[in-house]
Amino acid sequence: MNYDYLIVGCGIFGTTFARLATDAGKKCLIIDKREHIGGSAYTENNGGIHVHTYGPHVFHTSNRKVWDFVNQYAEFNNFILSPKASTGGKLFSLPFNMNTFYEMWGAETPEEVKNIIESQKFKGTPKNLEEQALSMVGKDIYEALIKGYTEKQWGKKATELPTFLIKRLPLRFIYDNNYFNDRYQGVPIGGFTQMFEKMLDGIEVRLNLNYFEQKDYYDSIADKVVYTGCIDEFFDYKYGELGYRSLKFETDVVQMENYQGCAVINQCDHTKRYTRTVEHKHFEKVKTDHTVVTREYPIEYKRGMTPYYPINNKDNAEMYDKYRKESKTLTKFIFGGRLAEYKYMDMHIVIESAMNKFKTTIK
Numbered sequence: 001m002n003y004d005y006l007i008v009g010c011g012i013f014g015t016t017f018a019r020l021a022t023d024a025g026k027k028c029l030i031i032d033k034r035e036h037i038g039g040s041a042y043t044e045n046n047g048g049i050h051v052h053t054y055g056p057h058v059f060h061t062s063n064r065k066v067w068d069f070v071n072q073y074a075e076f077n078n079f080i081l082s083p084k085a086s087t088g089g090k091l092f093s094l095p096f097n098m099n100t101f102y103e104m105w106g107a108e109t110p111e112e113v114k115n116i117i118e119s120q121k122f123k124g125t126p127k128n129l130e131e132q133a134l135s136m137v138g139k140d141i142y143e144a145l146i147k148g149y150t151e152k153q154w155g156k157k158a159t160e161l162p163t164f165l166i167k168r169l170p171l172r173f174i175y176d177n178n179y180f181n182d183r184y185q186g187v188p189i190g191g192f193t194q195m196f197e198k199m200l201d202g203i204e205v206r207l208n209l210n211y212f213e214q215k216d217y218y219d220s221i222a223d224k225v226v227y228t229g230c231i232d233e234f235f236d237y238k239y240g241e242l243g244y245r246s247l248k249f250e251t252d253v254v255q256m257e258n259y260q261g262c263a264v265i266n267q268c269d270h271t272k273r274y275t276r277t278v279e280h281k282h283f284e285k286v287k288t289d290h291t292v293v294t295r296e297y298p299i300e301y302k303r304g305m306t307p308y309y310p311i312n313n314k315d316n317a318e319m320y321d322k323y324r325k326e327s328k329t330l331t332k333f334i335f336g337g338r339l340a341e342y343k344y345m346d347m348h349i350v351i352e353s354a355m356n357k358f359k360t361t362i363k
Contacts, residue, residue, distance in 0.1 A: 003029045006218055008211045009228030010196075011039020012347055013337030016069075016354035017226050019199050024362060030200070031209045031218065036193070037200060040306070041347065043191035046253065049281045049292050050191030054306070055247065056081075056264055056278050057192060060182040061348035067184040069351065074195035076186030079283055082177040083264035083276075087144045094266065095179055096141060097172035104140060110173035117141070117171070129161035136169045148269040153298050153309075154245065162313060182348075187283045219332070224361065228337035230307060231323045239322040242342055243315075244307035248297040250274075259291045273297060310342050334361055 005021050007014040010032035018028045036042050040054035058081045061067050070076075085092045093099035101113040120138030122131050129150065133142045146169070147158055154161055178185075188195045211218055211229070219225055227234055232242045263282040267274055274295040281291050301307055310316065320342040327335045336357050338345050345353070 003027045003222040005029070005224050005226055006031070006222035007226040007228070008032075008218075009039065009226075009337065009339075010034070010037045010200075010205060010207070011228060011337060012041055012350045013340075013354045014039075014226060014228045015196055015199050016351050017334075017336065017358050018203050020355065020358045021362075022203050024358075028203055029222065030203060030205045031211060032205070032207050033210045035208050037205060037207070038193050038196040040308075041192045041196070043193045045191065046280075046292050047290060048286050048288050049290075050193075050284060051251065051280045051292050051294070052192075052278065052283070053249075055249070055294075055296060055308075056280075056283070057347065058180070058185065058187055058283070059347055060180040060185040062182045062184065063348060063352060064184075065355070066348050066351050069355075070188075070195065073198040074188035074190070074192075076184075077189050077284060078185075079187045079263075079285075080185060081179040081263065083179060083266055084262055085145050085149075085266045085268045087148065087268040091265070092145060093177050094145075095170060095172060095177075096137070096145070097177065098175040099177055100141075100145075104144065113173060126163050128159045129163055129165050130158035132163040132166050133158070133169065136166070137171065145266075145268050149266060149275055152267075152270070152273065152275050154311075155298065155300060164312070189284060191284075223332075224334060225332060226334045226336065226357075228335075228340050230339045231320070231327065231335060231342060234335075234340075235323055235326065240319050241303065242319060242323075243311035243313070244301040245309040245311065246299050246301040246305045247308050248299050249294050250297070251292060251294040254291050254293055255289070256291060257287075257289060259293050307339060310338075310344060312343070316342070 004026035005028045007018050007028055007030040010030050014030055018030050021028050041057045042053050043050040044053055058079060083094045085094050092103050101107045105116055107113045107116060117138040120140060122134035126132035126135050133146050151158055259279050260277060264276055264278055266276045274297045276296050278294045279291055281288060334357055336353055337350060
């Protein structure tokens with residue numbers, strides 16, 4: 001059988017592209033090496049609690065077109081992400097806002113906070129991440145809420161990390177714990193997997209299939225191939241292996257109604273090796289006698305693991321550019337998504353990218 005599009009990867013980009021193409025009258029086949037749909041946004045039901053298997057996902061966007069698109073396939077609740085940060089035996093509000101500053105210093109006005117931060121800032125030219133952060137937020141916030149978390153996240157001391165890893169540290173001089181600024185926010189009622197199932201209605205999906213084990217065959221059965229995997233793997237690492245950080249998850253079922261009181265608590269000091277604890281029931285405020293808690297550990301990435309965070313340093317940027325330029329010469333192939341574009345993107349950005357790629361391709 002011949003298809004208009006073979007889509008490699010059943011995550012957000014691949015599913016969105018397949019839905020748009022199918023609705024335009026095109027015949028699609030999606031394959032994925034995982035045993036489930038939804039990529040890293042996959043959720044699984046544990047006694048009424050929808051567990052975010054690969055880390056917490058909250059949908060947010062200010063793009064009405066993207067919001068209208070996803071609302072065709074799910075009803076979203078009004079969940080607002082308001083994580084806490086644990087450090088030195090105390091809890092602080094995130095993102096950095098007037099609640100955080102009051103909890104740290106007892107400061108009640110923006111002017112007071114700005115004066116404190118200004119008095120603590122690093123004044124020279126930053127040469128590493130630590131100095132960069134100190135130049136933006138000062139000593140107290142950096143040492144309590146950034147240093148430990150960042151060092152665990154990247155597996156190196158902050159003085160050994162480049163400045164670009166902290167491009168911005170937004171400070172809000174208002175009392176507002178809403179993590180995102182986007183107009184539309186929420187989590188699909190019933191979990192993300194249910195949303196993907198509806199998006200994939202009428203589309204052929206084959207799971208547990210490795211594209212590279214029969215690449216020539218799969219390429220031959222479609223007019224176009226949409227590839228959403230690692231771009232360096234596609235080219236058999238001819239220019240080298242791109243750098244990533246990976247994650248390890250430890251998940252426990254706890255026989256109590258409420259474990260930590262909120263969905264996400266960041267572990268910002270070195271007393272614990274993990275970077276955050278996630279209590280999944282709070283995303284949908286479900287009532288159960290048990291709860292499910294996940295601890296998230298950043299780990300060194302090695303080939304064969306799941307890549308999560310690209311290490312966008314100079315060497316990787318140059319290497320990716322070689323892959324990107326070669327990918328542009330392959331007219332049969334469309335490259336899209338976090339791994340194929342080698343950049344961290346939130347879900348709404350991935351959907352918007354898939355929309356734009358499809359619009360360009362269909363002409």
